[in-house]
Amino acid sequence: MGESIIASRKPYLTAVQAGRTYYWCACGKSAKQPFCDGSHKDTGFEPIKFVPEEDGELLFCGCKRTGAVPICDGSHNALPGLYGEDVDETQAALVERQPGGATTLLDGGCYVLSPADIERSPYGTLSLAPLVTAADGAKFLSAFCLTVAPGEAPPLGFGDSDAVLFLRTGECACSVSGRNFPLSGASGLYVRPGESLTITNTGDAPAEWLAVVCPGVAELAVGGVGGGVFDEDFPGRAGTLDADQRTAMGDRFYQVLIGEETGSREVTLFIGEIPQSRAGYHHHLYEEVIGILSGEGYMWTGSKKTPVTPGDVIFLPAKQMHALECTSPEGMQLMGAFYPAGSPAINY
Ligand code: FES
Structure with missing residues (x-):
């Protein structure tokens, strides 16, 4: 049996019904991704049966590298190449920051402000x-x-x-x-x-x-x-920055400080590190608050972007397309807290 084919570098956001049986394509050859169409014949791969317990939306793995079959676990971030989709610079207008702690509004209700x-x-x-x-x-x-x-x-x-x-x-x-x-x-x-x-x-x-x-x-x-x-x-209620506890996500790193293992039912708190770079556009299913700890850059949301500096806080609604760019040679450090609790690596 060879390696499965990467059907997509990102997961498939798919509506599912509780109790219904789905067969997830494991070989990557199906034309009906993320589900099986019989193309696995003679590949040695078999589709994976999956029955959701609840109605809702799930991110089915498209890269076929997940460790949480059939659901995306963020493993696609380790694939070589860009993290997310390329940013079209010409589409995003520069929005000047509002003074006095007022919110600077971007797309979809996303905003940036300075608590100071x-x-x-x-x-x-x-x-x-x-x-x-x-x-x-x-x-x-x-x-x-x-x-x-x-x-x-x-x-x-x-x-x-x-x-x-x-x-x-x-x-x-x-x-x-x-x-x-x-x-x-x-x-x-x-x-x-x-x-x-x-x-x-x-x-x-x-x-x-x-x-x-x-x-x-x-x-x-x-x-x-x-x-x-x-x-x-x-x-165990406290978590501290520890370089040995970091997880790589492409050219970025994150460390979960508080999460499900700490008992947090709702929220995950993490620290992220971004090198001087601009991520591709991506989305999360979760609603998030981001605090810039060090480094400067821009928050991009499609038709708008605005500068961010240390101390700034970003509100990111669920499913909002975005990319956080770091322009500082020394990189950017941020904290993020999001609902529902889970892995910061899962994006689509
Ligand atoms: S798409 Fe495969 S792990 Fe995310």
Whole structure:
């Protein structure tokens, strides 16, 4: 048996019905991708039977290299060549950034803003502001920027939602319903539904956080929300940048800080690294909040593009075509948080 043929360098987004039987083409020769048309005869390959449990849309592997047959697991990113489809520069108009923390709107409800320029509500040593809510078009998650001055901040609550928090800069002692997690910059923390979070800034400078909450909420509960019971079933709640834990995705890398293995039912939090390059256009099924940590570049969404710099936050609706370009020779580092939880490598 030889190697299967690459039918497509990307997965096939396909509507499926619960309980119906599908036969996924394993040889790559079918003219009815992603499903079998009998062309595997004499190839040694057999189609894979698949019965979905729910109605919905699935990404069936087209490259025939997935390790999660028949569903795409992102293995197509390792194929040689461009990551995504080539960008047509002439189609994208340059949109100037809006000043004062206002949103710079791109295609499909995607936008970029600078949290540093946004007015925040003060709560003692804590100040915060919403960045992404349902009012901005988010369907599943919301995001907030938090600044914690040295000292203990009032407790935060997230109701029945999952919360993943990314500490961008600073050093903090965090208490999740009484369980302590010391964190320093470029780290993630996960708070389960019903738990509370108290952040104590143990450094000399303000600590900058980004909180992503799913299902989304219009505002965070501050003060008077302490307590809650720490969920012992998921004791590992913190993740820190570690070059040894990175996964390659073409010429890019990512490291999951918080995900399903950490117990997060809804959101995956990861750090990504992009070399000086422009990705091809691609889509994700998930809704995402991206924070630029270092490096400069452009966010492209088809008919528009706008510059991005460190500190910027991008809201990316599900299925929006996009490409993030890094123009800095030293590369770009970013954090991303998305719903539903899964692999950052899966795109189409
Ligand atoms: S298309 Fe094959 S792994 Fe994604």
